[in-house]
Amino acid sequence: PSLTREGFTSIPDVTWEDVGGLDLLRSEFYDNIVAPLKYPDLAKKFGLDSKTGFLLYGPPGCGKTLIAKAVANEAGVNFIHIQGPELLNKYVGESELALRTIFSRARTCSPCILFFDEIDTITKDRGKDGGVVGDRLLNQLLIELDGGDRRKGVYVIAATNRPNTMDVAVLRPGRLGRLMYVPLPNRDERELILKALSRNKTLDADVDLGAFARSKACENLSGADLEDVIHIAATVAFKEAFTNYEEKSMLSSESYIDDMSYTIKAAHLELALRQ
């Protein structure tokens, strides 16, 4: 996708109900982003502004992007989603210009959350493995992050799976100074994630998400893995249902809506887990 589409601006429809666990992160973001936007005059009284940047780090698929979107939704502000690698794949000079344009667009639609995914791709150790384009991009990013008053109303959240490859300069206070770890879920968190993921799906009464989350086969699964499991189970259950209804020519009427013989069953989840 092009940068224009990547940087498309809107308020995300992800809410905290879609997020399982991660309550501590939620409250951190409430204190630091949502509340200051909700009560700007009070925040001003304490001299608080949007200059703090946040770095979410941890294994892939554990909700970094999801959280950033939920924060924007809760605060009711625009969300600009930038992929680090997209910025790198430019001719020399174009990358910095693109970055300048992104920050300037963010200012135009502030208050907003500017989210950089895979930030490590544009913040590699200078002079080492960043390459010329990488080094220039990083310098430009530092200039933008240090933008002072120009950063007003632009909250920056970045995400990475590889924090240790990043140039430490970008982690200084005032830049991406607030580090937040987003871990692989434990079994209670897996249950909360499964609940969030199946919120709008019809589960059979025989499904015990708690027991499922505690099962050996679920150990070490990320939120993204669990989403995959739920999706596969739902697809199998759906196929059983429509095959049956097609045979009975029931799909033209809505008589199947209240029929509870076709739902996502424990067996579907077990099957999905084995795939």
Ligand code: ATP
């Ligand atoms: P990456 O590092 O690969 O970019 P990420 O940490 O940003 O991953 P997300 O993109 O937020 O991960 O998560 C991918 C998908 O996994 C989400 O869209 C969601 O469906 C599911 N997911 C991950 N974590 C959670 C969670 N805590 N609660 C609910 N769903 C989750």
